[in-house]
Each structure stands twice: as C-alpha cells, then as structure tokens.
Amino acid sequence: MRLLTTSLLIATLGLTACATVRDSPINPANWFGRSQSESIQRESRAAKNPLIPEERRTGLFKSxxxxxxxxxxxxxxxxxxxxxxxxxGGAIIRATGISSFDGAHSVQLTPATDDSTPVEGVLTYRLEAERPSALRRTTSQRVRTVTAAVRLSDNDLKDVRVIRVEGERNAQTTARR
Structure with a gap:
C-alpha cells in the first residue's frame, strides 16, 4: 500500500510541475516559440507557383x-x-531467317497491322533487321542466320487461326490444330 501511495504522490507532483515548466526554456516544445498567424499579400494569379521549379531539371537518362x-x-x-x-497464358512465336547481309542486328518481328490484330483470322508479322553501318563481305549462311520472338497472350490469340511470318522472298505459315 505504501508503494501505491508513494507513486501516486510523485505522479501528482510531476503533473503540477508541468505548469511551471510550460513557459521555461527547458521545455523542448518552446524552443521554436509559439506559432502566430500573419496576413499574406496576394500576388496576381499570373505569378508562378513557388513550389514548382523555374527550370526543368535534367536527369542522367533524359536523352x-x-x-x-x-x-x-x-x-x-x-x-x-x-x-x-x-x-x-499464351504462346511464343519464334521465327528464324537468313539475312542477305552480315552483321544484322536489332532483329524483331514487326506486326503487319498497326494494332497487331488478325485480318480474317490471319496474324501476320514481318521478320526485320537493321543493317550495320559498315558493309562487310557476305559469309556463310550459318553466320547470317537470325532469330526473333514475340510473346502473345491468350486474348491476343483468341481470333487467330493462322500465323504468318513474311520475309523478302518467302513466308512461313502455321495453322491452329
């Protein structure tokens, strides 16, 4: 019982002492002073927002x-x-081709239509590659062989019956079983 009475007495004295510490510099809440309201001068609406930077910052990968x-x-x-x-969840279309030039790079399957939709059940792609800037002599067929692939979801394939990949001189097709 003595312990309970002693702790209640200490807590009561501590709470009453807070009133005297409230305005003293010991209280960390007083270190920056009290907040006060000030009137502000409104500038015209055409003035720029100070929170938006004047110039656009450029990043390392901006270009x-x-x-x-x-x-x-x-x-x-x-x-x-x-x-x-x-x-x-879908399928991968993988096409292999033989280039007429050495050093073909950035090989990709480019859709024949703008939105990559099938026309009358036929989904058509072109197998394309970029030429190197320096012309090289033509080597073996094995060196000129390139491969590209594209992933299609089940939704992309729902109206497709035939997939066709075109080159310069020929095209390969495959039909759904």
Missing part, C-alpha cells in the same frame, strides 16, 4: 527518355523456320 529512336529495319531475305511454343 533516352525523350528521344524515341525510329526502327529502320528491313525485311530478312528468307524465313527458314517458324515455331509456336505454348506457354502458360
């Missing part, structure tokens, strides 16, 4: 973000293979 490079691919000479691989 990559703003400049979208145009793809300058040309169709591959021959399409030598077309494989459709089923995956969960």
């Amino acid at each position: 990559l973000r703003n400049d979208i490079a145009a793809y300058n691919g040309q169709p591959i000479d021959q399409v030598s293979g077309l494989v459709i691989e089923r995956i969960p």
Whole structure:
C-alpha cells in the first residue's frame, strides 16, 4: 500500500510541475516559440507557383527518355523456320531467317497491322533487321542466320487461326490444330 501511495504522490507532483515548466526554456516544445498567424499579400494569379521549379531539371537518362529512336529495319531475305511454343497464358512465336547481309542486328518481328490484330483470322508479322553501318563481305549462311520472338497472350490469340511470318522472298505459315 505504501508503494501505491508513494507513486501516486510523485505522479501528482510531476503533473503540477508541468505548469511551471510550460513557459521555461527547458521545455523542448518552446524552443521554436509559439506559432502566430500573419496576413499574406496576394500576388496576381499570373505569378508562378513557388513550389514548382523555374527550370526543368535534367536527369542522367533524359536523352533516352525523350528521344524515341525510329526502327529502320528491313525485311530478312528468307524465313527458314517458324515455331509456336505454348506457354502458360499464351504462346511464343519464334521465327528464324537468313539475312542477305552480315552483321544484322536489332532483329524483331514487326506486326503487319498497326494494332497487331488478325485480318480474317490471319496474324501476320514481318521478320526485320537493321543493317550495320559498315558493309562487310557476305559469309556463310550459318553466320547470317537470325532469330526473333514475340510473346502473345491468350486474348491476343483468341481470333487467330493462322500465323504468318513474311520475309523478302518467302513466308512461313502455321495453322491452329
């Protein structure tokens, strides 16, 4: 019982002492003073917002973000293979072709339509690659062989009966079983 009475007496004295410490510099809440209300002068609405920076800051990768490079691919000479691989949630279309030039790079399957939709059940792609800046001599067929792939979801494939990949001289097609 003595312990309870002693702790209640100390707590009561501590709470009453807070009134005297409230205005003293010992209290951390007083270190910055009391807040006061001030009237502000309104500027015209045409003035700029001080929270928005005057100039746009440039980042390290700004040039990559703003400049979208145009793809300058040309169709591959021959399409030598077309494989459709089923995956969960869709399929992967993998096309192999033989280029007429060495050093083909940035190989991709480009959709023949703008929105990559099938026309009368036929989904058409072009196998394209960019030419190197320096012309090289033509080497073996094995060196000029390129491969590209594109992933399609089940929703993209729902109206497709035939997939066609075109090259410069030929096209490969595969039909749904």
